[in-house]
Every structure is written in structure tokens, then in C-alpha cells.
Amino acid sequence: MEVIGGTAAFIYYLHLYTDILKPKVTSRLSPESYTPFKLISVTQDTADTSIFRFEIKRPRFDNEQEKLVDKIVSQGAWAVNVKDHLVQTFRTYTPIAYKMGTEVDEQTGARSGYVDLVVKRYPSGSLSRFIHGTRVGDQIEMRGPILTWPYQPGSHGRIYMIAGGTGIAPMLQIIERIINDPMDNTKISLLYGSPTEETIILRPHIEKLRAEHGDRLQVSYLVDRGLAKNSDNVQLGIPDRSAIEKFTDEFDKSASDIVLVCGPDQMMHAVCGTRPVGSPQQGPLQGILKDLGFTSASVFKF
Ligand SMILES: Cc1cc2nc3c(=O)[nH]c(=O)nc-3n(C[C@H](O)[C@H](O)[C@H](O)COP(=O)(O)OP(=O)(O)OC[C@H]3O[C@@H](n4cnc5c(N)ncnc54)[C@H](O)[C@@H]3O)c2cc1C
Incomplete structure (x- = not known):
């Protein structure tokens, strides 16, 4: 045991302090x-x-x-x-x-x-x-x-994004792609849930994008607790049925609008159902979006 322990410590030391490994x-x-x-x-x-x-x-x-x-x-x-x-x-x-x-x-x-x-x-x-x-x-x-997520400019009139925590990552990548493409006129609505205002990831960056592209990018935040008084687009709450119903009230199927969802398992479970683990499949649409009448064709789970 001592020999194994010593070898492991030696390898760890090599990794930390040298480039050999x-x-x-x-x-x-x-x-x-x-x-x-x-x-x-x-x-x-x-x-x-x-x-x-x-x-x-x-x-x-x-x-x-x-x-x-x-x-x-x-x-x-x-x-x-x-x-x-x-x-x-x-x-x-x-x-x-x-x-x-x-x-x-x-x-x-x-x-x-x-x-x-x-x-x-x-x-x-x-x-x-x-x-x-x-x-x-x-x-x-x-x-x-x-x-x-395969995406071609012009394939959706508006993209509705529901994100929680680090689930903002794919949404931000898509927002940047659309906004930086002068040929892409797609509109975007983001609903971003976070435990508190302090835990909202990359908020100054998101707010800058909103200020510069307010005609195409709408952003609203939902926080579980600790609402600051001076924010115009932050509300107390979670992405529950009433919040999502209000958020998607202008969803237009005929314009090929789509809802993208990415967040912790608990949120995915409630909003649209989780994806099967380790599979490229989406799994059946469940949860709030299904109850609101959405179909798999207009929802994508990250
Ligand atoms: C397509 C895809 C894209 C992703 N993009 C990002 C990204 O951009 N940034 C990012 O930070 N993560 C992202 N993730 C999640 C990431 O892959 C890891 O799952 C995450 O970093 C946790 O890995 P870990 O090895 O540290 O935790 P693990 O060792 O796998 O888990 C240990 C413990 O950490 C906690 N935990 C792990 N994951 C979560 C979670 N998602 N929510 C709540 N608790 C959790 C649990 O308590 C768990 O028991 C993405 C996942 C997928 C599938």
C-alpha cells in the first residue's frame, strides 16, 4: 500500500510542478x-x-x-x-x-x-x-x-429562451451569433431564472446587449429571493406556469417561433421534461410547455 501511495504522490507531484506528464x-x-x-x-x-x-x-x-x-x-x-x-x-x-x-x-x-x-x-x-x-x-x-443545436438564419421568427444558471451559456452563444450577423433579423426573448440577483451570470454583458439591440432582444430575469428595487426587468419568482404563459403569449407557430430551454435538472423537469441521459434524443415534451399546448416540434431542450 505504501508503495502505491508513494507512486501516486510522485505522479501528482510531477503533474503539479513539471510539464513531464x-x-x-x-x-x-x-x-x-x-x-x-x-x-x-x-x-x-x-x-x-x-x-x-x-x-x-x-x-x-x-x-x-x-x-x-x-x-x-x-x-x-x-x-x-x-x-x-x-x-x-x-x-x-x-x-x-x-x-x-x-x-x-x-x-x-x-x-x-x-x-x-x-x-x-x-x-x-x-x-x-x-x-x-x-x-x-x-x-x-x-x-x-x-x-x-442546428441553426440557420431566418428559420425562426422569434426565439424564446428559458434559461437557469449556467443554462445561459448556449443562449448567449446563439444571441451573439444572431446579433453579430447583419443578415439575421431573428428576434429573441430571454427569460433567465437565478437564485438571487448576485448569482445572475454575465448580467452586465447581457444588459449591454439588451441596451444595444433592444429592438430585437428582450430580457427578463426571475429571482427566487432578494429582489433589488431599482431593476426594471427583474421580478421575484421562478419559471412557473404563469411566468411562462405570460412570457410566450405572443408565440407564433406560423412564423416558426421556437422555445429553447437549458438549465438545472429540476428546472428542465418542470418546464419541458429532462433529456434522456447520455443520448442525443430529446425525450418526450412534458411539464409546463406541454400543458400550455406546445409540441416537440417547437421546443428544443439543451
Ligand atoms: C450540452 C451541455 C452544455 C453544458 N454547458 C455548460 C457550461 O457552459 N457551463 C457549465 O458550468 N456547465 C455546463 N454544463 C454542465 C457541465 O457539463 C457539468 O455537468 C457541470 O460542470 C458539473 O460537472 P462536475 O464534474 O463538476 O460535477 P459532477 O461531479 O458531475 O457532479 C457532482 C455534484 O455537483 C452537483 N451538480 C453537478 N451538475 C449540476 C447541475 N447542472 N446543477 C446542479 N448541481 C449540479 C451535484 O450536486 C452533483 O452531485 C453543460 C452540460 C451539457 C450537457
Whole structure:
């Protein structure tokens, strides 16, 4: 036992203080295999949530790998799998912002970009604690992009988004995609539930987008407790039947409007039913949205 314990401690020491066990950083996305990425910055957002920026590198000229990455990213919302190389487990995260490094930097001649992951730290969480323990300059293995929701501009008149906690991540990615595309006139309504105002993730950023694109982006927050008095778009409550009925009262099936839902299991269960674990299937539509007369065709569960 002592020999095993000593060996484990030695490997842990090697990992922490040397680069011997770490794969060489390539920072090149690959949907087919895990590749190491360098962490270039960490920005704390709420008490337990931070934004982790990883460097993306691109070879001087596109090859098949880059073409495949671009193709997947162009098809809609996407995520990455992040691996803990020590215990070989992975979890999925949705980049809230990214720059794929398609353009050549005039000063360096290199092509580089970044991918931003917003990660909430769970006290007993395996991967979220691993990511939060990573230091700037260190590396982490990722695989992707993985297409999570196919999207084509113009395919929906309005997108209704119901999010809870880190469920804001895919919504933000889609909001940015639509707002930054001058050819895309899709309208968006976001209903974002959070325990308190302090735990609303990336609120200043969401509010900036709302201020700049108020004609196309409506945002309302629901908080369980601790309502501040001076917010025009925050209300006390949870995404229950009356809140969702009011939120979707202008839903127009003939304009191909759609409802996207992403949040903790408890919220998914109540709003639309959870997705089958480890399956690409959506599972049957249940909960409040079903009771309100929605069908699977106009609801997508992340
Ligand atoms: C498509 C997809 C995209 C995702 N995008 C993001 C993202 O952008 N940012 C992000 O932070 N997470 C995201 N997640 C969730 C993420 O993949 C992990 O499940 C999460 O980080 C917890 O992993 P863990 O290993 O730390 O916790 P685990 O070791 O798996 O769980 C340990 C404990 O943590 C708690 N816990 C874990 N997950 C949750 C949860 N979702 N809600 C409440 N309690 C929980 C539970 O108490 C659990 O018992 C996404 C998931 C999917 C499927």
C-alpha cells in the first residue's frame, strides 16, 4: 500500500510542478480527438462562476481539420468536451464567446483566437473543480466542436429562451451569433431564472446587449429571493406556469417561433421534461410547455 501511495504522490507531484506528464500544447480544435489548450485568462463573474479563456491556434493555411471545425461551427450552437487528464473523465461546456483565428495578425503573422467557457464551481463537482483549479499558463484537454443545436438564419421568427444558471451559456452563444450577423433579423426573448440577483451570470454583458439591440432582444430575469428595487426587468419568482404563459403569449407557430430551454435538472423537469441521459434524443415534451399546448416540434431542450 505504501508503495502505491508513494507512486501516486510522485505522479501528482510531477503533474503539479513539471510539464513531464502534460501533452504538448497545440491549441488546435479537433472534433475527433482531445488536444491540449493553454489557459490565457480567468475572470471571476459571480461568487462561484468564472470565465476561462483558452487560446486557439490555427496553422498558416487551412487544412482538413480546420475546414471541419469551421463547418460544424457554421451549422449552429456548439459545445466542447473538456477532459480531466488525471482521472480521464470529461464534461460538456458551451463556449459563450469565441474567435476562431481565421485572420492573420498583421504584427505577428500568426493566426490565433480564443474560446471562452463559463464554468460554475460545484463543491463536490469533479470537472468544474478541476477547471477552477487550473492556473493561467496551464493546459487543459478539449475535444470539439460538437453541434448541439442546428441553426440557420431566418428559420425562426422569434426565439424564446428559458434559461437557469449556467443554462445561459448556449443562449448567449446563439444571441451573439444572431446579433453579430447583419443578415439575421431573428428576434429573441430571454427569460433567465437565478437564485438571487448576485448569482445572475454575465448580467452586465447581457444588459449591454439588451441596451444595444433592444429592438430585437428582450430580457427578463426571475429571482427566487432578494429582489433589488431599482431593476426594471427583474421580478421575484421562478419559471412557473404563469411566468411562462405570460412570457410566450405572443408565440407564433406560423412564423416558426421556437422555445429553447437549458438549465438545472429540476428546472428542465418542470418546464419541458429532462433529456434522456447520455443520448442525443430529446425525450418526450412534458411539464409546463406541454400543458400550455406546445409540441416537440417547437421546443428544443439543451
Ligand atoms: C450540452 C451541455 C452544455 C453544458 N454547458 C455548460 C457550461 O457552459 N457551463 C457549465 O458550468 N456547465 C455546463 N454544463 C454542465 C457541465 O457539463 C457539468 O455537468 C457541470 O460542470 C458539473 O460537472 P462536475 O464534474 O463538476 O460535477 P459532477 O461531479 O458531475 O457532479 C457532482 C455534484 O455537483 C452537483 N451538480 C453537478 N451538475 C449540476 C447541475 N447542472 N446543477 C446542479 N448541481 C449540479 C451535484 O450536486 C452533483 O452531485 C453543460 C452540460 C451539457 C450537457
